[in-house]
Amino acid sequence: QSALTQPASVSGSPGQSITISCTGTSSDVGSYNYVSWHQHLPGKAPKLLIYDVSNRPSGVSDRFSGSKSGNTASLTISGLQPEDEGVYHCYSYTSTTAYVFGGGTKVTV
Amino acid sequence: QVQLQESGPGLVKPSETLSLTCDVSGVPISTHDWWTWVRQPPGKELEWIGEIHHSGNIDNYHPSLKSRVSISVDNSRNQVSLKVNSVTAADTAIYYCAMASHYRIDLWGQGTLATVSS
Numbered sequence: 001q002s003a004l005t006q007p008a009s010v011s012g013s014p015g016q017s018i019t020i021s022c023t024g025t026s027s028d029v030g031s032y033n034y035v036s037w038h039q040h041l042p043g044k045a046p047k048l049l050i051y052d053v054s055n056r057p058s059g060v061s062d063r064f065s066g067s068k069s070g071n072t073a074s075l076t077i078s079g080l081q082p083e084d085e086g087v088y089h090c091y092s093y094t095s096t097t098a099y100v101f102g103g104g105t106k107v108t109v
Numbered sequence: 110q111v112q113l114q115e116s117g118p119g120l121v122k123p124s125e126t127l128s129l130t131c132d133v134s135g136v137p138i139s140t141h142d143w144w145t146w147v148r149q150p151p152g153k154e155l156e157w158i159g160e161i162h163h164s165g166n167i168d169n170y171h172p173s174l175k176s177r178v179s180i181s182v183d184n185s186r187n188q189v190s191l192k193v194n195s196v197t198a199a200d201t202a203i204y205y206c207a208m209a210s211h212y213r214i215d216l217w218g219q220g221t222l223a224t225v226s227s
Contacts, residue, residue: 003154034212044219045113046205051213089155093212097171099147101155 004029004090004102011108012080020105022073022090028100030071034093037066037075040104041086049088050075082109111135113206113218120224121200127193127223131206138182139163143209144189146180148202149220156202158191160209196225 005023012018022029022037029035037050048057050066053073063078073092077084090102117129131144138144146158159170161180170178177194193200203220 032212036213038214038217046217048213048215048217051211057215091155091214097157098145098160098169099157099214101147101157103154 004092004100006088006090006102006105008103009106009108012077014080014082014109016080017076017078018080018107020075020077020088020090020107022075022092022102024071024073024092024100026071027096028092028094029068029073031095032093033068035066035068035073035090036092037064037073037088037090039084039086039088041083046089077107080109085109111208111216113208113216115204115206115218115221117204117221117223119222120226121196122227123197123225124195127191127196127200127225129191129204129206129221129223131189131191131218133187133189133208138184138187138189141208141210141215144180144182145207145209145214146189146191147205147207147214147217149205150199150202155205158204161189198225201225 035053038046040046053068054066065076087104089104112134114132121127143160145160149155161168165182179192205220206218207214208216
């Protein structure tokens with residue numbers, strides 16, 4: 001099972017919006033609405049940001065939003081803030097290995 | 110507050126067994142469906158290793174690791190354990206314990222680095 005494809009890095013200025021793509025295949029992203037995103041800040045445990053493509057867990061800022069079209073899912077961060085700097089991973093449920101992950105995108109503000 | 114804390118030897122010799130423990134605090138293991146291990150080798154993407162139901166009766170593993178990996182739960186100690194047999198340098202990675210349900214990972218530990226080297 002190949003990893004999902006994410007851009008290595010994305011940057012933006014404070015207050016701007018950025019979008020991170022996550023491209024899979026018809027066996028994972030394209031087949032299931034079980035795409036999640038997590039945020040990995042330096043020195044901290046990864047944190048769930050988005051699940052089931054576009055749902056936010058309680059306590060997650062509404063500046064984070066998710067969507068999906070075909071085999072590609074996307075995470076948008078609106079009103080970019082310095083504390084958003086970190087690595088963002090997408091992952092999808094698959095029928096073969098439970099989860100397949102993206103390579104991670106480093107966000108620089 | 111639920112927390113997951115991984116621990117292990119840090120350094121393991123090739124061909125030996127890597128044993129890691131995840132201490133779960135703030136909630137009984139039995140209250141969450143699936144307990145999962147994920148790893149990230151240096152410079153590579155995250156890789157799902159496997160999962161176990163809180164009952165200990167159902168487990169699933171990555172096909173490429175299935176022959177060498179086992180996951181178990183100890184409800185009395187509120188711990189989840191991972192064993193990887195016959196390790197090689199390719200098993201060097203940060204290993205994460207995670208709590209999962211409904212096709213998503215709800216909570217991660219901070220991870221522990223395991224290095225395979227003689």
